[in-house]
Amino acid sequence: MTAFQRFITASGMTNLADGIAVVAWGWTASLLTRDALLVALVPVALRLPWALLALPAGLVTDRVDRRRLILGMDAVRALAFLCAALALGLALPLAPAPDEGVSSPWLYTSLLVAALVVGGAEVFRDNAAQTMLPALVPQEKLERANGQLWSAELLTNALIGPALGAFLIGLWLPLAFGLNAVAYGLAMLLVAGLAGQFKAVRTDDRRGWKSEIGEGFAFLRGVPLLQTLAITTGFWNLFGNLILVALVLHAQENLGLSAQVYGLTLAGGAFGGILGSLLGDRIAARLGPVRTMQAMLAIAGPSFLLMGLAPGPWTLGLAFAVMEFCSFVWNVVSVSTRQRLIPDALRGRVNSIYRLLAWGMMPLGLVLSGVVVSLGELVTSRGTALVLPFWAAGLGSVVVAILVWRAIARGFAGISR
Numbered sequence: 001m002t003a004f005q006r007f008i009t010a011s012g013m014t015n016l017a018d019g020i021a022v023v024a025w026g027w028t029a030s031l032l033t034r035d036a037l038l039v040a041l042v043p044v045a046l047r048l049p050w051a052l053l054a055l056p057a058g059l060v061t062d063r064v065d066r067r068r069l070i071l072g073m074d075a076v077r078a079l080a081f082l083c084a085a086l087a088l089g090l091a092l093p094l095a096p097a098p099d100e101g102v103s104s105p106w107l108y109t110s111l112l113v114a115a116l117v118v119g120g121a122e123v124f125r126d127n128a129a130q131t132m133l134p135a136l137v138p139q140e141k142l143e144r145a146n147g148q149l150w151s152a153e154l155l156t157n158a159l160i161g162p163a164l165g166a167f168l169i170g171l172w173l174p175l176a177f178g179l180n181a182v183a184y185g186l187a188m189l190l191v192a193g194l195a196g197q198f199k200a201v202r203t204d205d206r207r208g209w210k211s212e213i214g215e216g217f218a219f220l221r222g223v224p225l226l227q228t229l230a231i232t233t234g235f236w237n238l239f240g241n242l243i244l245v246a247l248v249l250h251a252q253e254n255l256g257l258s259a260q261v262y263g264l265t266l267a268g269g270a271f272g273g274i275l276g277s278l279l280g281d282r283i284a285a286r287l288g289p290v291r292t293m294q295a296m297l298a299i300a301g302p303s304f305l306l307m308g309l310a311p312g313p314w315t316l317g318l319a320f321a322v323m324e325f326c327s328f329v330w331n332v333v334s335v336s337t338r339q340r341l342i343p344d345a346l347r348g349r350v351n352s353i354y355r356l357l358a359w360g361m362m363p364l365g366l367v368l369s370g371v372v373v374s375l376g377e378l379v380t381s382r383g384t385a386l387v388l389p390f391w392a393a394g395l396g397s398v399v400v401a402i403l404v405w406r407a408i409a410r411g412f413a414g415i416s417r
Contacts, residue, residue, distance in 0.1 A: 004145065008152045019156055022266065023263050025046060025111070026042065028042075038108075045115035047119060049116065051363060062349050067128075078180070091107040131351055147279075154270050154274045157270070163264055213349060224410070235361065237359060240323075242366075243389050245373070265316055269324045272323070273327065290409045290412050303326065304323060306319035
């Protein structure tokens with residue numbers, strides 16, 4: 001097994017755990033409360049560290065061995081999931097979820113703390129992993145390597161993981177968290193066997209963390225294309241998370257889906273993402289990066305609207321697949337472009353600033369999801385209010401596409417000169 005194959009397999013194992021957790025976090029929260037805002041706080045805790053820790057993660061990534069950083073963060077996540085599984089096991093059987101407040105405050109708080117720890121470790125782990133990839137494959141093969149990596153991640157994260165998570169919830173709720181620790185342990189064994197140089201080679205003298213982070217900001221300011229891609233990806237992530245809390249409640253209350261069917265619906269959307277990951281490099285080679293990214297933006301907005309209009313799990317899964325396809329074709333082009341443009345010695349810091357802009361919008365989207373539903377209930381029925389986030393995401397995506405359409409073309413023209 002080559003180093004890249006070990007890297008992909010390890011990523012697949014951690015993403016299997018993440019895919020199980022996609023269903024487990026939100027579904028468990030909905031068993032403790034029916035309040036949309038309180039349900040939203042659990043995934044918010046998972047994503048909030050991206051806004052708080054992205055810059056420190058970039059600094060650390062450029063200072064330490066990235067392989068060892070990945071190993072440490074996977075160990076932290078494994079421990080957090082074991083603690084969450086233990087807390088759930090002690091709390092069973094759960095009392096009925098109230099419309100306001102939570103049925104078990106200590107368990108709800110435990111979930112929030114576990115989500116914060118998992119999310120914080122993920123920030124450091126993912127930043128290190130993305131900066132490691134150029135050390136494993138030649139630069140001319142980055143699109144293909146990223147596509148293979150994401151297809152493996154989607155297969156486990158969005159296809160197998162949610163379905164397995166839903167099955168485990170139905171079997172015994174703590175299993176949906178406990179099995180994740182096993183997956184992280186297997187990933188650690190694979191990463192531990194990677195051979196190579198995974199610490200950035202730096203020629204400059206260390207001048208303090210403020211100066212080093214300042215270098216990352218200076219580089220990003222000097223490349224307008226990276227700024228455009230980061231901001232656009234940020235809004236895309238905001239809109240994607242805007243629908244997440246509404247999605248689980250909409251599936252339960254409007255469509256009457258069980259945990260198993262809901263997991264399969266999410267998994268169905270993964271087919272679109274896998275297809276986008278595998279075809280992204282070919283689409284970009286045929287259309288060029290500019291037309292490819294513009295096309296994905298043009299399709300994404302209507303796909304959000306279709307999700308809100310879907311009358312059942314099949315149509316919901318199809319609309320979700322279209323959205324995921326666009327997202328991962330976009331990622332293949334944008335991440336490969338970023339990996340080429342950023343020097344290795346700066347890659348951790350610039351990557352973290354980029355992801356602060358791109359991923360820091362996620363918790364805002366989750367909060368807005370709960371706010372939109374809560375405000376919608378004041379003027380319309382509960383069922384209609386649960387669909388409003390899909391409309392907000394769809395219309396917002398259309399507006400963003402219009403605003404950045406020409407900036408993307410100018411940005412790629414600028415780096416080609």
